[in-house]
Amino acid sequence: MKTAGIIVAIVVALALQTTIVRFVVSGTVAVDLVLVVVVYVALSSGSVPGLMTGTIAGLIQDSIQVSTGVIGIGGLAKSIVGFVTGLIGTQLNIAEPVARFVVFFGATVVHQAITMGLGAVLGLRTFGVPYTSVAVEALGNAVVGVAAFQLTELLPGAVERRRMGRSRLRR
């Protein structure tokens, strides 16, 4: 996945996240499209692109929403998720939708755990035990992420491009 494509994906995700999603999903926003993009890039391109995508996207997202007043927490969480997911993507076979679903779900849980943990350590917020909201968000991200993979693989030549990218990585 080219750098330009990643940047476009991040911008689109942020735009959708801040505009359309809040109208589509009632109540608490249950989908983090930026995180979906990070995980997608990490799975399709590897740990370093995942790390960089997570860093950039997370910092931009932090600076836009400023929910905690501290820029960097989201960036840190998404960087870790992007890096670790990229490692998993290069070591395991996650071509199946179920495996992707699990990865997206787990990545969201880890992302939330890191965010909440950092907030608690820094005394920024006191979190309860939001198992339900975390599960809902993880579910939403997983569904959107798997759907995104399925859609992109429907494009002509997508599978070949992905295979070539992986073979470059392994070399």
Next chain:
Amino acid sequence: MALLDIRRNSGYLFLAVMLGHVILISAQVNSRSGVPVLESVTFGLVAEAQRGLSLGVARLRRTWDRYVWLRGVEAENANLRRQLDALQVQYQERRALSDRARSLEDLLALRDRSNLETVAAEIIAASASPDFRTLTIDKGSSQGLKRDMAVIANDGAVGRIVVASSSAAKVQLLIDRNAAAGAIIERSRAQGVALGGGDARLRLEYVAEASDVVVGDLVVTSGIDGIYPKGFTIGYIDAVEKAGPAYKRISIKPAVNFSALENVLVVLTTNPSNQVEEQKP
């Protein structure tokens, strides 16, 4: 190529990104003291570095000053020694002044206590011969001093004037072999005569055998000799032995330390007996 390196060393890149995030977050989050964590940590690190640098520079400088740069040390050392000598002399002078002031205070207290007309005098010389126990004082006939005037000190009777010039006088001490003073045992009121022996002790003679005299008794002047005022301390009985059918031989340890005298009072009344109450030591 560079991208390939980054991919191979993704772990270092990950650590660098993590470190960057931590620094970024630290710069925004305040510590308990209200200072941003990054500033607090940075300040702490810089302060420790400054402390170490300062310590190192101080040690280096001390080593340099102590072991290398010794120019002028000898002259400084000599100068300091001179200063030390001068200060020691000054200290001795001050201490002497202090002792003299204390001695004069004691004399003043004695004069107030005795109700006698007295004049203070300073010892300026000792006897020229060891056979005679005398002192020379800095007051003489021009200050009204005459022969046979009693000389007293804070501790007790000292002696009498035997020669008076215009500005000095010679004092015969009680311990001189030719000196004598009427004495009385304060406790038992037994009377006798205290005689000098030329040494550090006095003898109390002409005391009746039946008299009650024990070691430790206080001996004071009786005033019957017409020289010493009544009631001034002569000394303490330190030995009692039988000397004959009618008398005891009694030794007195003088109360006055004659070798340490500096200032005395001369009683200007020539027959001062019965003019004062008994002096308490």
